[in-house]
Amino acid sequence: MKKIVKISILFFTLIYLILLPKGGNTMNIPEPWVFSAVYISNLSTGKAGSGCLVSRKISEGSSKVFLISNKHVLIPKELKGDEKEDKEAKAKVFLNRLEGDNIKLNEIEILLRDKNGKEYWKSHSNNDIDVAAIDFTSYISKDRTLIPELKVGFITEDRFATKEKLEKEFVSVGDRVIVLGYPLNLVEGGHCIPIARDGVIASHPTYDFKGARVILIDATMVRGSSGSPVFLPVLPYKWDSKDNMNLFSLTQASFLGIVSAIVPDWSMEIRKTVSFGQEPQTVSVVDIANLGIVFKAETIKEVIDGFGVPAWEPPVQTKEEKQEVQTPESQQPNQ
DSSP states (O other): HHHHHHHHHHHHHHHHHHHTTTTOOOOOOOOOHTTEEEEEEEEETTOEEEEEEEEEEEEEEEEEEEEEEEEHHOOOOOOOSSTTSSOOOOEEEEEHHHHHHHEEEEEEEEEOOOTOOBBBBOOOOOSSSSOOEEOOOHHEEEETOOOBBBOOOEEEEGGGGOHHHHHHHTTTTTTTOOOOEEEEOOOOOOOOEEEEEEEOOSSOOOSTTTBBEEEESSOOOOOOOTOOOOEOOOOOOSSSSSSSTTTOOOBEEEEEEEEEEEEEEEEEEEOOOOOSSSSSSEEEEEEEEEEEEEHHHHHHHHHHHHHTTTOOOOOOOHHHHHHHHOOOOSSOOOO
């Protein structure tokens, strides 16, 4: 029986793929999300990593854009407490712009903290959650309009893989994910298109792993991966229940969260003599378990909430308004 079911699934999947329009790749993510990924160089700490742009709708036709990454990537160095100290801290954000038909590298310098010590970033209220954000709207827009030469995309909040969404779509261990970012600080010289890597969900996505609000993914994780957005891709089928796969419906892509760290397998320290008579340098050697720690999308929403900008919700229609909308045109009063 199981063999017949497997053959049937394979057959209908092949038919479905054959019937797709040319160039129709359903095993990916929307292109705007590719251009939501950015590279961050923290000029204050010397650290670097990946990040992404998330938009929150705040009114009809208006949104705020937030730069999302890890605290250890985005937050500037701590102040020493000296009142005379220059408290200013900046970072560079690398993204893409259009130059004719070509995509080019674009650098934007952002202010993390001004000379008086005012901070423009916010982190999660829970210190154990490695997520931070900065309001990025003014850096990419003018008069509430996106600067036209920029080639950027945004992850909208309605595409967050919340617990309810994960349960509704029966997302589970072993499901595929796509990670976008800049591992090993791989920023292409001419542009800033991110590197994509494949992986699978390694821990159950609707449960907290070891009490932390994270999901483990099985994917190649190396330095520079911190802050990388993780997505559930479009799939050419949809689970209607735990046991029933609908081969004639699509599962839309969604945003799972951001990478924070890797799980090490083992590590050792080597003391290396560089110059005779001087103290040897200590070098750490680490082997990783190919497991990445991903903070859930809901923690990102909570950080954005900290900016005090509530998400817009469409007005609730009264019973009379609904009836008016549903009134057939033939019954409308004469003009």
